[in-house]
Amino acid sequence: MRVLVHSNDDNAWCDALSQRLPEAEILPSSVPATQRGKIDYLAAWQPSAELLSALPDLKGIVNLGAGVDALLNNPALPGGVPVVKLRDAGMARLIADYVRYGVLHFQRDFDRYACQQQNRHWQPHEVVDKTDWAVGVLGLGAIGRKVAEAIAADGFPVHGWSRSPKQLDNIACHHGEDGLFTLLSQVRTLVLLLPDTPATRGIINANTLAALPQGASLINPGRGPLIDEPALLAALGSAKNGTQGHLRGALLDAFPVEPLPEDSPLWQHPRIRITPHMSGPTPLGEALDQVADTLRAMSRGEPVETVDPEAGY
Structure with a gap:
């Protein structure tokens, strides 16, 4: 051989x-x-x-x-x-750690505290109980399944979505287009772990983002082409005048073009956190x-x- x-x-x-x-x-x-x-x-x-x-x-x-x-x-x-x-x-446990950090980043208001620090503003926020912070995981393959299980083990209600029906302990599983929108309507943080295929490209678009509850957050340790970036920016609101959009914030690790171009508007948006495709080496x-x-x-x-x-x- x-x-x-x-x-x-x-x-x-x-x-x-x-x-x-x-x-x-x-x-x-x-x-x-x-x-x-x-x-x-x-x-x-x-x-x-x-x-x-x-x-x-x-x-x-x-x-x-x-x-x-x-x-x-x-x-x-x-x-x-x-x-x-x-x-x-071995990638799943690393990506699970990344997602666990991201979920806590929003659930425990670290994004808000970072903004307050810039303004020297002291204001504690009431902690939302984990049981009231549902997390959605799109993609239940080998990695997505383990990530969903890790988040559920941390005490969060977890919804998972896949193309075909699946059954997982402690995960509310959905499938198909109807199942996707059912999941979106119930989660406060959405995690993207789908493969990049013709069927999944741009799956996060104006319609799916609007289906999320007001103030939801997005984590993408998966594939960059899953996200319609102009739709994401529109959902986040204006970075120039500070207006709040439908979406609270996003933690992004993957992009359609990598390295992320220096002129990308994602870099400067105050409600986006960027990492250089390092969630699962x-x-x-x-x-x-x-x-x-x-x-x-x-x-x-x-x-x-x-x-x-x-x-x-």
Whole structure:
């Protein structure tokens, strides 16, 4: 089995993967094409069209992350080649911590206290009980499910939404368009953990934002294209004259264009907090274990859970 690795740090991945797969030959993508020979499997994060086009004999691709939108949208992705993505691999607990912080940021009024500090204004706010602060999680895949469970374990009522029906302990599960608007009408903080697919792009728009209760908040540790940014800015109100909109605030970690352009109006809006797509970095050790197990199973012809290109995840 010959595996080509393409990542932000080919050497680290290659060295660690070679220790887990001693029976395989692991090569970095920096190896000249004339020296690669036949490659059986590609383990990669956002490979270029040029790289994919140079690998005509692939038997499978392992995506080194949970998001497969860039790979599936690559025009050179070979048809019929199974794609496997990382499913959690330690990312869920990191994203859960990020979301837990975000929920508390709004539930305990830290956004308001930050504004008061700027004005040297001393005013405590009455604490809203957790049981009165419902949280909605859009997307109940491997990561979304664990995030929803973590928030529920903290004492918040949690509503979850997915494309198809699901049943989870301590989570009020909704599905379909009607279920989406039922969820939106009941939550004070909305968390986005959906994949980036044609069906989910712009799912947070003027209509869905208006369905949230007045003063609701938004947390996006998922995918940037889920949000219609002009609609979000309109829902937040004017940053120039300080008028309050329908939405109280937003904590954003993912954007359609990254890094976020310097001229983006999101940077300066007083009710938006921005982080540089850091909510769920892939823990190398757990990811490598999953990649090694997947490659070994594929080479043996054993069944693996593959990405559905039509669904986008």
